[in-house]
Amino acid sequence: MRILVVGSGGREHTLTWKIAQSPQVDTLFVAPGNGGTAEIAENVAVADTDIPALVDFAKKGHIDLTVVGPEAPLVAGLVDAFNAAGLRVFGPTSAAAQLEGSKAFSKRFLIEEGIPSGVGAIFHDYDAALAYLHGQKAPIVVKASGLAAGKGVFVCATMEEAENALQQTMEERVFGAAGDEALIEDCLAGEEVSLLAFSDGKTVVPMIPARDYKRVGDGDAGPNTGGMGCYAPSPYLPPEVIAEAHRRVLQPTVDGMRGRGTPYVGVLYAGLMLTERGMRVLEFNCRFGDPETQVLLPLLENDLVDIFLACAEGRLSEIDVRWKPAHAVCVVKASGGYPGTYEKGKPITGVAEANALPDTVVFQAGTKLAGGKLITAGGRVLAVTSIGASLEQARTKAYQGVACIDFEGAQNRSDIAAGAPPS
């Protein structure tokens, strides 16, 4: 088979790495890819949002299956365009991707389907939103409804922060049309878990649960990032709680989307908060998580291509999705200054040494090859994933890998997977 992966981050390097292990694959392309994907596939100089150019490449390149990493092309209708062109693709249509593309849609859907989530209100009008906010208490969450490159959610410790977040979103329009609607939600406390699932539109199969670390600093200090590390499986979601999430969240979501005439095919990512009053959906994403993918796929036993084909062909119930009885830890190394401004073009050393460590693999994100040398090209530069028989073993190995790698200004958290209870 000839397979095309769309995207350029650590998630897409991991997808490419796992797909490359499939005996069904002859040729693998990544558009546009990064320095890591260039080593195991052919990078194609097409932006992940250039849907007509991607259709053209898939047609002319006789691509048998396209796998989409990021949310933006999904929400923009990549899958619809591929379907219309008769090209096989893994991911939700634009209508189904609204579960992530519009937080207002998602909130209304959760309420209509009786799926547990936090109390919240949706606003088109800034003055009405501000009046509602003044009737609430901090801490409180303000969200832009549309896609905002992961920056549209504000967890506000004070009313002043919340007013500022609302003003930026709805008045200053820092996220553009993503701020046409805004949500104000109660701040939920508890353990956060990422539960991703494969769906063929009817059957939904949960993956093992993962824990993402979103803040830049140790102890969850500092601003939110795209994710500074991850581990799986999360001990906070044992099999009986996964079964509950399947019954109360995943299956009703897939059934509800099918009932609306917009079946959900692809990866459904439920961000869950385990509160004192039970599980609540924080958000849905319409794709694999980053960096969740970097710990999930190394633990997946199956040929990932089998699962993608089964989802695309509506026969996921035939697949026995199996996981290694092990633990994975991933630690992200980021550019100095990230998630604020940072410099690019710094030479990276030690990737080969880290990759040579047992049970360890380096997934690249913000990297590129320049004159045969690997240099930084983004905020989250790369992630080191290790597998171990215990979480502690995996953590120790991952940090050994991190210690091998260096570039000017490099930063990483030192507490990924620290202190998690044994599972």
Ligand code: GLY
């Ligand atoms: N890890 C968070 C996300 O992928 O959105």
